[in-house]
Amino acid sequence: MDNGLLFAAGGLGVFLIGAWAVVLRAHLIRKILALNLMSSGAFLLLVGAGAIGHAGVDPVPQAMVITGIVVSISATALGLAIVLRIAKTTGRALLPEDRERTPTDRPLR
Amino acid sequence: MRADRWHRHLLRLVLGLALLAVAAGVSLALMTAPVAPGLGDAIHGALPGAAAANPVTAVLLDFRGYDTLLEMAVLTAALAGVWSLGRAHRTRPTNPSPVLIGLTRVIAPLFPMICGYLLWVGADGPGGAFQAGAVLATAAVLYVLSERRPGPRLPEQPMRAGAVAGLGVFLAVALGVMAGGGRFLEYPAPLGSGLLLLIETAAAVGIALILAGLFIGGRPGGGDG
Amino acid sequence: MNTGLVLDLVLVLVLLWVGWAALWSRDLFRGIVLFIAFGMVLALVWIRLGAPDVGLAEAAIGAGLTGALLLATWGALPPGSGTPDGEDEPEEDSGQEAGETATGGSDAG
Numbered sequence: 045m046d047n048g049l050l051f052a053a054g055g056l057g058v059f060l061i062g063a064w065a066v067v068l069r070a071h072l073i074r075k076i077l078a079l080n081l082m083s084s085g086a087f088l089l090l091v092g093a094g095a096i097g098h099a100g101v102d103p104v105p106q107a108m109v110i111t112g113i114v115v116s117i118s119a120t121a122l123g124l125a126i127v128l129r130i131a132k133t134t135g136r137a138l139l140p141e142d143r144e145r146t147p148t149d150r151p152l153r
Numbered sequence: 154m155r156a157d158r159w160h161r162h163l164l165r166l167v168l169g170l171a172l173l174a175v176a177a178g179v180s181l182a183l184m185t186a187p188v189a190p191g192l193g194d195a196i197h198g199a200l201p202g203a204a205a206a207n208p209v210t211a212v213l214l215d216f217r218g219y220d221t222l223l224e225m226a227v228l229t230a231a232l233a234g235v236w237s238l239g240r241a242h243r244t245r246p247t248n249p250s251p252v253l254i255g256l257t258r259v260i261a262p263l264f265p266m267i268c269g270y271l272l273w274v275g276a277d278g279p280g281g282a283f284q285a286g287a288v289l290a291t292a293a294v295l296y297v298l299s300e301r302r303p304g305p306r307l308p309e310q311p312m313r314a315g316a317v318a319g320l321g322v323f324l325a326v327a328l329g330v331m332a333g334g335g336r337f338l339e340y341p342a343p344l345g346s347g348l349l350l351l352i353e354t355a356a357a358v359g360i361a362l363i364l365a366g367l368f369i370g371g372r373p374g375g376g377d378g
Numbered sequence: 379m380n381t382g383l384v385l386d387l388v389l390v391l392v393l394l395w396v397g398w399a400a401l402w403s404r405d406l407f408r409g410i411v412l413f414i415a416f417g418m419v420l421a422l423v424w425i426r427l428g429a430p431d432v433g434l435a436e437a438a439i440g441a442g443l444t445g446a447l448l449l450a451t452w453g454a455l456p457p458g459s460g461t462p463d464g465e466d467e468p469e470e471d472s473g474q475e476a477g478e479t480a481t482g483g484s485d486a487g
Binding site: 207209210242243271275279280281283284287288290291294364367368370 | 429430431432433434435438439442443446447450451454
């Protein structure tokens with residue numbers, strides 16, 4: 045399996061895309077998507093790096109990634125429930141600092 | 154406004170530099186670090202004495218069983234968190250399309266079969282408790298989506314009991330093996346694969362109920378409490 | 379340059395592109411659907427890395443159930459809770475649940 049380095053680089057790229065978006069996108073669900081992308085990128089980096097220079101498969105990173113996927117959906121589910129509460133309570137799915145920056149009476153661009 | 158725009162550009166610059174540093178560091182590590190031997194050979198060597206023949210299942214439930222136990226705890230905690238935020242809002246009366254209703258009636262019975270298959274074959278080949286639980290959870294989600302009034306028909310007490318059973322059975326087995334003189338989670342050799350099947354079955358049902366409980370978004374039931 | 383490596387390169391490029399598009403699409407609904415597609419491509423990547431257990435878990439949990447959670451939360455958001463850029467505008471009737479048809483509910487009895 046000499047595709048390990050390629051996939052590890054891909055995982056790094058996905059992680060960076062997620063990290064860029066989690067800061068710069070305002071909508072809370074978009075932030076949760078970005079966090080999920082960061083997780084998936086880290087998993088890919090982990091398994092890809094383990095596959096560099098090996099012919100056989102290493103089951104330990106795979107087990108860790110399966111655990112990670114399940115933990116990831118737990119965090120996503122809890123995060124989405126909180127986002128829904130925020131949206132229903134304050135009317136907008138945004139963090140307080142973004143809410144101040146984007147008043148509702150500002151016209152769309 | 155000018156300060157605000159300046160702040161945004163500064164944020165982008167700092168973030169970009171930080172991510173560039175991360176990218177450079179990881180790339181350097183990937184390309185120059187010596188190739189690690191990895192644990193593949195060690196696991197394959199220890200596999201004959203493990204409770205499962207599939208190396209990933211053996212790692213998940215035998216060698217690193219403690220991690221999986223804590224993962225079940227994380228799932229249960231997430232369910233407690235979501236259910237403590239309010240009532241289930243995805244079980245309100247809806248008007249599902251007849252295509253969805255018909256499709257669910259046809260394929261939903263297949264899901265428990267697929268779940269059982271993945272559970273059984275997970276000991277020797279690709280599969281396992283988490284995948285089986287996810288397939289069963291999909292059946293539950295389809296049910297909730299295709300019923301006109303899913304709310305009153307949700308079995309609240311069995312859901313609560315089953316959701317906790319995954320963690321509970323795992324913990325019971327982990328502590329129970331200590332009664333025979335073993336350590337925490339140390340399966341006695343002849344009972345290994347039987348205990349594994351027990352844990353996996355309870356875990357799959359527990360995972361399915363937890364994931365379904367996360368999907369409906371809150372406590373089921375129409376009354377108070 | 380054997381065909382396996384070409385396939386892997388295509389998979390990584392598609393992964394990066396769909397990941398970027400999921401986070402930078404104008405419409406949040408499209409972003410969520412692209413995120414589900416990202417999960418599916420990632421499941422293929424896991425197979426290429428020799429990790430079928432992880433691929434099963436990613437397809438079922440990472441793409442399927444996370445996608446269902448995201449869509450259900452998006453549909454339950456109150457209207458007008460997006461950013462002024464026009465992100466996330468759920469349909470006008472905020473009570474639309476995930477089971478309704480795109481034409482606004484069938485009239486079948």
